[in-house]
Amino acid sequence: MKVAVIGAGIGGxxxxxxxxRRGIEAEVVEQxxxxxxxxxxxxxxxNGWRLLERLxxxxxxxxxxxxxxxxxxQLREDGSFISTLRExxxxxxxxxxxxxxxxxxxxxxxxLPDSAIHTGHRLLDLxxxxxxxxxxxxxxxxxxxxxxxGADGIHSVVRRHxxxxxxxxRSSGTAAYRALVPVTGAExxxxxxxKMWIGPGKHFLVYPIRADRLINIVAVVPAHGGERDSWTxxxxxxxxAAEFTGWDPVVTGLxxxxxxxxxxxxxxxxxxxxxxxxRLALLGDAAHAMLPHLGQGGSQTIExxxxxxxxLEGSSVADAPEALAQYQSLRLERANAVQLxxxxxxxxxxxxxxxxxxxxxxxxxxxxxxxxxxASHDADSLVAPPLAPSR
Numbered sequence: 001m002k003v004a005v006i007g008a009g010i011g012g013x014x015x016x017x018x019x020x021r022r023g024i025e026a027e028v029v030e031q032x033x034x035x036x037x038x039x040x041x042x043x044x045x046x047n048g049w050r051l052l053e054r055l056x057x058x059x060x061x062x063x064x065x066x067x068x069x070x071x072x073x074q075l076r077e078d079g080s081f082i083s084t085l086r087e088x089x090x091x092x093x094x095x096x097x098x099x100x101x102x103x104x105x106x107x108x109x110x111x112l113p114d115s116a117i118h119t120g121h122r123l124l125d126l127x128x129x130x131x132x133x134x135x136x137x138x139x140x141x142x143x144x145x146x147x148x149x150g151a152d153g154i155h156s157v158v159r160r161h162x163x164x165x166x167x168x169x170r171s172s173g174t175a176a177y178r179a180l181v182p183v184t185g186a187e188x189x190x191x192x193x194x195k196m197w198i199g200p201g202k203h204f205l206v207y208p209i210r211a212d213r214l215i216n217i218v219a220v221v222p223a224h225g226g227e228r229d230s231w232t233x234x235x236x237x238x239x240x241a242a243e244f245t246g247w248d249p250v251v252t253g254l255x256x257x258x259x260x261x262x263x264x265x266x267x268x269x270x271x272x273x274x275x276x277x278x279r280l281a282l283l284g285d286a287a288h289a290m291l292p293h294l295g296q297g298g299s300q301t302i303e304x305x306x307x308x309x310x311x312l313e314g315s316s317v318a319d320a321p322e323a324l325a326q327y328q329s330l331r332l333e334r335a336n337a338v339q340l341x342x343x344x345x346x347x348x349x350x351x352x353x354x355x356x357x358x359x360x361x362x363x364x365x366x367x368x369x370x371x372x373x374x375a376s377h378d379a380d381s382l383v384a385p386p387l388a389p390s391r
Contacts, residue, residue, distance in 0.1 A: 001025065001317050004135060004145035006123050006158055008035055010101070011284030011301035012151035013108035016116055017055050018309035018380075028112075028151075029137070031122035035109055039101035040178045040262075041209040041216030043068070043194065046094045046375045048299030051306045052108075054380060060107045065097035066208040070192030072096070074364055076357075077199030079248035083365040088192075094375050096295075098194065098209040098216060104298070123157045128279050132317075146317045147279050147324065149308065151301075154267065156286035162277045169267035172291055172346060175227040177219040177240045179261040181254055183208070189215055197251055198364075201352040204244060204251050217254060218292065219244065220266070220350065227265030235263030266291055268343065271336040276324040283308060288335040293345035296338050296374060303379035307331050310382050330384055334377065337388040341370060344391065367391060 003019055005012045008030035019026035049061055072086035086096065109117065122138040126148060133148045150158025160166050183189070194207035205218040221243045227233070237258045244251055269289045275282040284301035311327035312320070345367070351360050369389045377385045 005149045007152035014305035017111040022313040029121040043295035044097040048302040064103040065099040068096040098207040150286040151283045154289040172266040179217040179258045181215040235261040281324045290339040290342040306380040
């Protein structure tokens with residue numbers, strides 16, 4: 001069986017590595033002329049990195065990431081305590097890493113031979129029949145594969161062929177300022193922790209990345225209209241500062257050190273009822289584009305990759321559609337639950353009714369079992385995950 005994966009982001013590279021680990025011929029095609037990803041930090045939870053450990057990549061992740069093993073704290077805008085959704089001193093296998101996206105892309109690419117990665121290939125169209133799928137690229141090249149996986153993001157080309165016409169991504173009504181602050185000394189942060197300050201209509205998330213050499217900031221504010229779904233749209237540090245005037249001095253002190261920022265409109269898509277069509281399947285943001293409020297986008301994508309490989313192992317070319325249907329049965333319900341929970345978490349964090357803050361804080365404290373459910377699943381098998389706990 002020959003599998004073509006469209007898109008060499010986190011999900012696409014992880015999928016090819018997971019497939020090849022199970023003896024399946026797989027290659028990835030990417031529209032950019034070179035690998036790499038503009039962006040900032042992401043959190044890599046244990047349900048993601050434990051899978052990458054099976055590719056022999058944990059040592060590299062430990063080297064490029066920051067260890068967030070001293071707790072994940074939620075605070076009000078003045079710094080007063082709300083909750084700890086990840087307790088300090090968590091078990092080794094429940095650790096979380098703060099990583100730069102570009103570093104994670106490099107680590108994943110290192111698991112593949114150069115011959116498995118094809119850059120400069122923008123997919124224009126595809127056609128499938130009983131014997132396979134024909135791919136046509138903007139550079140004039142064509143290719144055939146037995147299975148095609150769309151790991152090509154929220155604006156996926158493959159998705160159109162799986163679910164038909166696709167509406168534009170929906171705005172959450174919020175936008176995120178993203179910034180990186182260089183570390184200058186040991187007093188810059190409470191190392192090993194991630195913290196989120198939650199105030200009226202906005203929140204401010206901070207954790208270190210790149211082995212504690214950078215502090216990653218994600219500041220979510222109401223959208224004013226016109227924000228783009230882009231990692232590279234410039235933001236204004238002065239406007240960022242104005243959004244958080246009067247907050248905890250730790251927040252304002254970090255903002256004072258921001259020299260460059262990007263403003264990212266936060267968009268998602270409604271959950272899908274199906275991810276597959278014949279020899280086509282979706283993965284990652286193409287299947288379940290979610291808001292970033294649970295820090296699970298990357299880990300859920302990696303789960304997709306390993307469940308896909310488990311479902312396809314041992315399948316014949318003729319049986320590929322049935323194997324893809326099994327992949328969907330392993331992943332769709334769990335990923336859709338996380339997608340919905342991410343949306344609800346954003347609404348909860350960005351409540352603007354001050355009289356409801358005590359109730360909001362209590363609901364945040366009750367999210368701990370859901371985080372435990374996220375961390376406990378092993379997607380590297382044909383075992384369906386348990387149902388999500390109520391939130």
